[in-house]
Amino acid sequence: MQDPNEDTEWNEILRDFGILPPKEEPKDEIEEMVLRLQKEAMVKPYEKMTLAQLEEAEDEFDEEDMKAIETYREKRLKEWKIFKKKQKFGELREISGNQYVNEVTNAEKDVWVIIHLYRSSISMCLLVNQHLSLLARKFPATKFVKAIVDSCIQHYHDNCLPTIFVYKNGQIEGKFIGIIECGGINLKLEDFYAA
Secondary structure, rough: OOOOOOHHHHHHHHHHHHOOOOOOOOOOOHHHHHHHHHHHHOOHHHHHHHHHHHHHHHHHHHHHHHHHHHHHHHHHHHHHHHHHHHOOOOEEEOHHHHHHHHHHHHOOOOOEEEEEEEEOOOOHHHHHHHHHHHHHHHHOOOOOEEEEEHOOOOOOOOOOOEEEEEEEOEEEEEEEEEHOOOOOOOOOOHHEEEE
16 A cells, blocks of 8 residues: 655645645644744733732733632632641640540541540640640641540550550551650650651
8 A cells, every 4th residue: 555645746736626635744843842832922810810819910810710619719719628628637636535436446448547645744745745746737737636534545554654645547557555665754845757
């Protein structure tokens, strides 16, 4: 079979009668780049505009511009909703023993839960609560809770405090029991974060 793009007298005759499509001219890369840059320059940079700039340019918008802005607004709103859904905790909350199963073991799927069992008479527990409170704000997608140990476990020994359990999908993924495992009495936030 003969190549329709080949330069032959026969192909020229077929092109003249409309039997073959016009011969494709080789594309000039520079010309294509210039056309692409011109097209990009014509696009209005809505995403780069501030709210004040958008409001100022609003009188010049045509129907196509308004559709583009509405599409962009919907996209950003969807992104914001996804972000807010992930950022739902952000604080160290107090729970009681009867809330443990619901708040920790049966927490939402794929959510990390950090629970600190403490006694307020132990200074190391108060220090851990301070650090967990800061970490809760830094990692709002992780659920941080604390509970007075006696409301969860009766007759728990003070030498096992502070106690921190790390849960995910109802399973214990990590545990720190006692002052030494929790970083010692000179615990700094950086050390705690590294653990």
